[in-house]
Ligand SMILES: Nc1ncnc2c1ncn2[C@@H]1O[C@H](COP(=O)(O)OP(=O)(O)O)[C@@H](O)[C@H]1O
């Protein structure tokens with residue numbers, strides 16, 4: 001990832017009939033970036049991606065690629081390829097022909113330039129060179145997705161994971177500057193999905209292509225992305241690195257959508273303290289006024305379980321579930337139930353003490369509209 005803006009969406013609006021689906025969305029995407037649009041089903045991720053790809057036109061706003069406005073240009077005129085949610089392969093064609101399809105349907109002028117072939121050669125000679133170049137390009141693309149040797153296999157005789165790879169090769173063969181991927185792993189089982197996440201990330205790093213990835217799965221977004229665009233109802237809630245989105249969510253929606261968290265009502269004091277659950281805690285400096293009501297976010301793994309005499313909070317374990325490495329506790333403090341993760345074992349009914357380091361306490365402005373996910 002570098003600092004050159006490759007794509008800019010500027011105040012993009014999209015309506016379907018009277019429904020406002022994408023609302024004044026502005027976003028800059030950098031060269032070589034792996035950026036992910038993340039949000040629940042129906043929040044406008046696919047629609048946004050389709051506008052970038054040229055399959056939908058914005059009602060207003062601009063789609064700028066390499067500094068030029070692309071609103072009116074069709075998909076094939078954009079330096080972009082798309083891997084769709086449904087792979088849309090040709091079931092009756094073999095792997096080679098599926099991957100070669102896009103190139104074979106380009107006109108000759110495009111292909112001569114694409115493969116850097118001398119246009120002054122006799123036509124027959126050109127055709128031969130083009131055929132050979134397509135073959136080589138397809139083989140390279142299949143190599144990238146680890147399907148070398150599968151050229152003559154029919155796609156309907158392949159597994160879901162393999163079909164996924166064919167769809168990817170079909171996009172990569174065009175050497176796009178930008179690859180759009182719309183929930184490409186959704187149909188795969190967990191193990192396969194995790195392998196592909198890793199491979200896609202590696203591929204993106206190696207090829208230096210900008211990936212715009214869409215998913216509703218926050219874990220997938222966290223593992224793969226340089227930056228995450230958290231969306232809700234066609235509006236960007238937060239755009240930041242996975243770490244920041246996780247540690248410093250801007251509002252209750254983001255905090256709840258990205259992993260588990262305790263969100264507790266509190267009061268901020270300008271002496272860099274916050275009161276919640278009836279106790280005063282040290283915290284960092286925040287841009288709140290004295291005695292402002294705030295939402296305090298504490299991730300379950302950020303509590304320290306300590307002896308009662310050292311505790312800031314004391315609670316009673318009301319549920320304990322073993323999760324393989326850690327235990328997930330529900331701890332009742334007063335009448336507030338906290339989620340606490342710990343490596344130690346505690347029984348339901350145990351009294352435990354809790355401490356929180358100041359830097360583990362994150363505060364958000366209280367949402368104007370109290371909404372949950
Ligand atoms: N072609 C269309 N015509 C009418 N409504 C559409 C069309 N495409 C998407 N929508 C609506 O736009 C909203 C957002 O859809 P979409 O962008 O596919 O969301 P996501 O990919 O985040 O699940 C949904 O309510 C969907 O029904």
Ligand SMILES: [Mg+2]
Pocket residue numbers: 045046047182
């Ligand atoms: Mg979608």
